[in-house]
Structure formats: structure tokens, C-alpha cells
Amino acid sequence: MNKNNKDLSNAVRFLSMDAVQKANSGHPGMPMGMADVATVLFKNFLKYNPKNPNWLNRDRFILSAGHGSMLLYSLLYLTGYKSISLKDIKKFRQLNCICAGHPEYHAGTGIETTTGPLGQGIANSVGFAIAEEILKKKLGKKIINHKTYVLAGDGCLMEGISHEAMSLAGHLKLKNLVMLFDNNSISIDGPTNLAVSDNFKKRFESYGWNYIAINGHNYNEIFKALKKVQNAKKPTVISCKTKIGYGSPNKSGKASSHGSPLGNEEVKLVRRKLDWKYKPFEIPKNILNEWKKIGHKGVKLETNWNKTYKKNKNKIDKIFKNNINKVIKSEKKNATKEIKSLATRKSSELILNTLTYENNNLIGGSADLAGSNNTKTKFHKTIKPSNFNGNYIHYGVREHAMCGIMNGIALHSKFIPYGGTFLIFSDYCKPSIRLSALMKQQVIFIMTHDSIGLGEDGPTHQPIEQLSGLRSIPNLNIFRPADRMETIECWELALKNSKTPSILSLTRQNLNPIRKRYLTNNKCSLGAYEILRTNKNIKLTILASGSEVNLAIETSHKLAKNKIYSKVISVPCQDLFDLQSRSYKQKILGETKLKVSIEAGSTDCWKKYVGNEGFAFGIDEFGRSAPYKDIYKHFGLTTENISKKIKNLIRN
Numbered sequence: 197m198n199k200n201n202k203d204l205s206n207a208v209r210f211l212s213m214d215a216v217q218k219a220n221s222g223h224p225g226m227p228m229g230m231a232d233v234a235t236v237l238f239k240n241f242l243k244y245n246p247k248n249p250n251w252l253n254r255d256r257f258i259l260s261a262g263h264g265s266m267l268l269y270s271l272l273y274l275t276g277y278k279s280i281s282l283k284d285i286k287k288f289r290q291l292n293c294i295c296a297g298h299p300e301y302h303a304g305t306g307i308e309t310t311t312g313p314l315g316q317g318i319a320n321s322v323g324f325a326i327a328e329e330i331l332k333k334k335l336g337k338k339i340i341n342h343k344t345y346v347l348a349g350d351g352c353l354m355e356g357i358s359h360e361a362m363s364l365a366g367h368l369k370l371k372n373l374v375m376l377f378d379n380n381s382i383s384i385d386g387p388t389n390l391a392v393s394d395n396f397k398k399r400f401e402s403y404g405w406n407y408i409a410i411n412g413h414n415y416n417e418i419f420k421a422l423k424k425v426q427n428a429k430k431p432t433v434i435s436c437k438t439k440i441g442y443g444s445p446n447k448s449g450k451a452s453s454h455g456s457p458l459g460n461e462e463v464k465l466v467r468r469k470l471d472w473k474y475k476p477f478e479i480p481k482n483i484l485n486e487w488k489k490i491g492h493k494g495v496k497l498e499t500n501w502n503k504t505y506k507k508n509k510n511k512i513d514k515i516f517k518n519n520i521n522k523v524i525k526s527e528k529k530n531a532t533k534e535i536k537s538l539a540t541r542k543s544s545e546l547i548l549n550t551l552t553y554e555n556n557n558l559i560g561g562s563a564d565l566a567g568s569n570n571t572k573t574k575f576h577k578t579i580k581p582s583n584f585n586g587n588y589i590h591y592g593v594r595e596h597a598m599c600g601i602m603n604g605i606a607l608h609s610k611f612i613p614y615g616g617t618f619l620i621f622s623d624y625c626k627p628s629i630r631l632s633a634l635m636k637q638q639v640i641f642i643m644t645h646d647s648i649g650l651g652e653d654g655p656t657h658q659p660i661e662q663l664s665g666l667r668s669i670p671n672l673n674i675f676r677p678a679d680r681m682e683t684i685e686c687w688e689l690a691l692k693n694s695k696t697p698s699i700l701s702l703t704r705q706n707l708n709p710i711r712k713r714y715l716t717n718n719k720c721s722l723g724a725y726e727i728l729r730t731n732k733n734i735k736l737t738i739l740a741s742g743s744e745v746n747l748a749i750e751t752s753h754k755l756a757k758n759k760i761y762s763k764v765i766s767v768p769c770q771d772l773f774d775l776q777s778r779s780y781k782q783k784i785l786g787e788t789k790l791k792v793s794i795e796a797g798s799t800d801c802w803k804k805y806v807g808n809e810g811f812a813f814g815i816d817e818f819g820r821s822a823p824y825k826d827i828y829k830h831f832g833l834t835t836e837n838i839s840k841k842i843k844n845l846i847r848n
């Protein structure tokens with residue numbers, strides 16, 4: 197068995213090393229070091245079918261140490277995934293090649309998630325494992341019973357997100373989660389003892405994980421450890437002592453093999469040392485056949501599984517079916533009947549009540565702010581350790597992990613995760629939000645307390661530059677609704693856009709209702725629309741979002757008393773407005789020369805609309821601790837001040 201394993205893992209090792217050499221860029225060390233572990237996993241334990249990478253009950257393999265991407269590409273090619281050919285491997289790191297520098301998620305390819313920012317894959321894997329447990333509870337363990345394996349390196353484990361995610365995984369007793377820790381004690385700067393002296397065993401055990409330590413080049417030990425985890429009662433880490441760049445006479449065990457090609461001379465020496473007689477990219481037929489045979493085993497596995505699955509297909513469709521249209525319609529009707537001042541976070545809770553009652557595919561949560569983010573409704577059932585009969589996750593004070601976990605939940609199947617925190621702490625979430633956007637995942641971030649309007653908690657809690665920064669992330673919709681009706685419409689857009697994550701930026705403070713009539717169409721879908729006009733002929737356009745739309749309306753009425761007529765444009769989503777036709781944008785922005793904007797945050801992202809002749813009312817410094825109306829006054833965000841300034845602008 198060991199001779200055979202050696203050949204199989206050397207195929208992975210050499211493909212990876214040669215691809216990096218050809219690209220003249222990349223990370224050979226990790227794939228060479230972890231080839232033995234990965235071989236035993238893919239040969240003896242991982243449940244997958246290369247002919248159907250979307251098989252619902254496949255084990256998930258997450259490469260958190262994304263820089264070692266060639267390990268994944270080699271395995272996918274060798275086991276027979278159509279997504280990756282030898283030609284692709286030869287084009288590693290070239291434009292538009294599936295074998296990108298770091299793994300980039302594409303459905304149906306075997307690349308389960310995008311990794312590279314270290315630690316993200318660990319949080320994703322916790323999300324996958326949670327989704328597996330929830331789905332299993334709904335469908336039964338004959339249909340869902342898979343594991344999630346995550347390969348993480350020293351770097352992933354140094355990142356803060358790993359602590360948050362693993363702590364939650366231990367708490368929830370995610371028994372089907374297995375981490376393969378590439379414990380090679382080398383990172384970029386050199387030996388990890390330059391910066392770390394954690395006791396890994398104690399660290400993992402304190403989280404409630406099993407800890408197994410093995411020699412990552414000893415096939416028997418690898419096999420035994422993986423065998424053991426099959427019946428684990430809690431998450432398990434297999435700490436694999438490996439040599440980075442295994443096989444390289446001069447570079448193994450050294451940081452020099454981490455992130456650069458080994459060099460032609462060294463590559464020759466590795467061939468000699470490991471007795472690999474084949475040319476670059478040449479995998480001898482018998483070894484390739486052996487790998488393909490391993491991959492092919494999955495066809496039978498899935499065929500057998502399908503027999504049970506087919507009988508239960510209706511059940512699955514029911515879980516993922518949603519009644520969004522029905523909910524939106526009834527909520528809009530309710531909003532016309534119950535006209536009162538409400539915070540948009542409260543409006544969001546009202547719609548969530550009906551959404552969670554009607555839909556099975558929403559998995560809610562918050563980072564210890566359920567009551568403030570209004571994310572938990574009376575219809576939610578909390579997910580508890582070893583009890584996944586629920587749809588609400590208490591993520592604890594772990595914003596970053598929450599967002600990485602939500603990405604994993606979204607990637608797993610068709611659950612739509614949403615999770616809350618304060619908008620200011622989107623800074624703690626941003627790396628994961630960016631990855632949701634890059635991966636085109638439907639994740640909904642509920643970010644409340646979205647301005648100085650939160651009041652007394654002060655500048656540490658008052659977002660200023662956050663909206664501007666988030667709006668600059670591609671493929672991310674930031675919704676800032678102005679009242680209950682807009683909140684309903686923004687929720688509808690977030691729920692219907694399956695390829696774009698959404699942020700719902702919601703107020704703490706109450707807002708007066710503006711839209712009081714029932715309309716079937718969704719006005720917010722245009723990103724910006726006219727909400728008030730004081731005359732047919734106007735000389736001013738006032739753009740505003742969220743809590744400041746009311747302020748814009750008051751200002752517009754005040755100016756009208758002085759015969760300065762204007763229209764107010766509510767801008768619940770700049771990202772969607774920017775996608776509208778030229779003619780629509782012209783209709784909104786081209787009617788008057790003078791345009792102003794009002795938003796209680798950084799003015800940066802409004803300047804493109806108001807231009808040099810206009811003015812962006814906002815806040816470009818840190819906030820203040822005080823009752824919120826006083827802070828608005830302090831920053832001149834009042835009807836009196838704004839209309840006075842506008843009059844000056846018109847005069848000059």
C-alpha cells in the first residue's frame with residue numbers, strides 16, 4: 197500500500213511543483229508537504245464524485261491555506277474532474293485559467309470556496325459543517341451525512357478568525373468537521389517560533405475539539421487518524437507534522453520553498469531524490485489510471501445515494517422553496533395599515549417575522565446583538581450544541597467568523613444566511629463580505645445603528661466612512677431604506693438577487709413613514725427614484741438616503757415656502773442606481789444643474805452625483821457622544837442649516 201501511496205502522492209507533488217516552475221510563480225512548499233495526507237484522504241476517505249461535483253451529499257474539501265492551490269488543482273485533475281485538465285494545469289496562474297493563483301469558487305468544479313486570505317477557509321468550513329447538520333436534521337441522515345474537511349496551515353491558525361470560528365465549532369459540537377493542520381512550523385518570515393508559541397493541543401482541546409497528532413508523511417498514521425475521526429463526537433483536528441517542500445534536497449523544511457518556484461536545478465534534484473523518472477507534467481499511465489479509478493468510486497457512491505434521495509426529492513424542494521412574493525405583498529399591505537414612526541431595524545424585524553414563518557431556507561443570526569439588530573423573531577428556533585433543529589445562530593461576539601461562516605452556509609446548498617451586527621463593525625467583517633461579493637453568494641448582512649443617529653454611544657460606534665467604503669466593493673448591494681415600505685422593498689431585492697450579497701443598513705432611531713400607499717412594483721429596484729416634487733418646474737435636486745430622506749423632504753418643503761422648488765430623490769441603493777440606463781440616470785440627475793445630497797456619513801460617495809457645482813451634506817470627521825438630535829445639529833444636518841446653505845448656493 198505504501199509504495200502505491202508514494203506514487204500517487206508523488207504525482208500530486210510533481211504536478212504542483214512543475215506547474216509553479218512553469219508559471220514562474222506560486223507556492224510549491226505546501227502541496228509538496230501535504231501531498232501524502234491529501235492522497236490518503238482522497239483515496240480512502242473523501243466521499244466525492246468527479247462526474248458530479250454538485251452532489252449534495254459529497255464531503256466538502258476546503259483548502260483554507262489557499263496559497264497551496266496547486267494541491268487542489270492536481271487532485272481535481274488526477275481524480276477526473278472535467279473542470280481541470282492537464283492543459284489548465286500548464287496554464288496555472290495565467291489569465292482566465294481556472295487554475296488561478298488562489299482557488300476561486302466556481303459552482304460545479306470541485307473548488308468549493310475562494311480562499312487565499314488566510315483563515316477564511318476555516319470559517320467557511322464551520323459554515324459548511326453547520327449547514328450539513330441543519331440539512332441533516334431536516335432530511336434525515338440517510339440523505340445527508342457528509343463530512344467537511346479543511347486543510348489549514350500555521351498562517352490560518354495565527355489569524356484571529358480561526359480562533360473565533362473554531363471556538364464556535366467546538367461549542368456547537370460540529371462532529372463532522374475535520375481539520376487537517378499542516379503543522380510544518382514554517383511561514384514566510386521563517387520558522388513560526390519567531391511569532392508563535394501556542395500549545396496547539398491545549399488550544400484545540402480548550403475549544404472542545406479532539407486533537408490527534410501524527411507524522412504527516414507516514415501513511416499508516418494518516419490512515420489511522422482519518423479512520424478515527426469518522427466516528428468523532430466533536431470536531432477534530434489532525435495535526436500533521438510535515439516538511440514544507442518535502443523532497444527538495446536544499447529547500448525542504450525552509451521558508452524558501454513556501455512561495456517561489458524551486459528553480460530548474462532544484463527541480464531536477466527533487467526528481468532524483470524521490471526517484472521520479474518522468475518529465476514535467478508527465479504522469480505515467482498506471483499512476484494516472486490508479487487515480488482515475490479512485491475518483492470513479494464516487495459514481496457508485498452517488499448512484500446508491502440517489503435511490504434514497506429520489507424518494508425524498510419533494511421534501512428537499514419544500515425546504516428550499518420560498519414564498520417571497522406572498523410575504524412582500526402582505527407586508528406592504530400591512531405597512532399601509534399601520535402607519536407610524538418606526539426604526540428601519542424594527543421594520544426589518546416585522547418583515548422577518550413573516551419571512552421566517554413562511555420560509556425554511558433562511559438561517560438567521562447575530563453577533564450577540566439579536567435584540568439590537570432585531571434579527572430574531574418569535575418564529576425562530578435557536579441552534580444549540582448537538583441540536584440543529586433550528587434556524588437561528590447565536591454567533592457570539594465573533595463578527596468576522598460570523599460572516600465567514602455565513603459564506604460557508606450559503607455555499608453549502610441553498611440556504612440563505614443573514615446575520616446582524618452594528619454597521620460600525622462591518623469593519624470587523626469586511627474581509628468576509630468582500631469574499632461573498634467575489635464569490636457571488638447570497639448572504640444578507642443586517643447592519644443596524646447605521647449613523648450618528650445611534651446617539652450616546654459616541655464616535656467609536658458611529659459609522660462615518662463605512663458606507664462609502666462598502667459601496668466601493670464590487671458586486672455588493674448596500675441598501676439604506678428610508679422607511680418601512682422601503683425596508684420591505686430592500687428585503688425583497690436582497691432575497692431575489694441570488695448572485696449578489698446585500699447589506700441592509702438600518703437605523704436605531706425611529707423614522708417617519710414616507711411611502712404610505714400600496715404599490716405592486718418595487719421602487720427601490722431602481723436604486724434611486726423621485727419621492728417628492730414641490731413644483732413642475734424645479735431648480736434643485738436633493739438626493740438622500742435612509743434616515744436623511746425625511747430631512748431632505750422637510751428641507752424641500754421649507755425651500756418651497758421661499759419659492760425655491762425642488763425634487764427629492766430617495767437613494768436606497770447607489771449600487772443599483774449606478775447600473776440603470778443612461779436615460780434613467782439623466783432623468784434623475786440631469787433635470788437641474790444644482791444638486792445636493794444628504795447622508796449622515798462620509799460625503800465621498802455622493803460627489804459623483806452632485807458634481808463640482810453641487811454640495812454633499814454629510815460628515816467627514818468622527819462623530820460625537822450625545823443625544824442624537826444634538827449630534828445632527830452639531831454637524832449642521834438640520835432643515836434650517838441645509839436650506840440656508842442651499843439658498844447661498846443658489847445666490848452665488
Ligand SMILES: Cc1ncc(C[n+]2csc(CCOP(=O)(O)OP(=O)(O)O)c2C)c(N)n1
Pocket residue numbers: 223225226261263264312313314348349350351352355378380381382383384440454
Ligand atoms: C490574511 C492574510 N495575510 C497574509 C497573507 C500572505 N501570506 C500568504 S501565505 C503566508 C504564510 C502562511 O504560512 P503557512 O500557513 O505556514 O503556509 P506554508 O508556509 O506552510 O505554506 C502569508 C503571510 C495572506 N494570504 N492572507
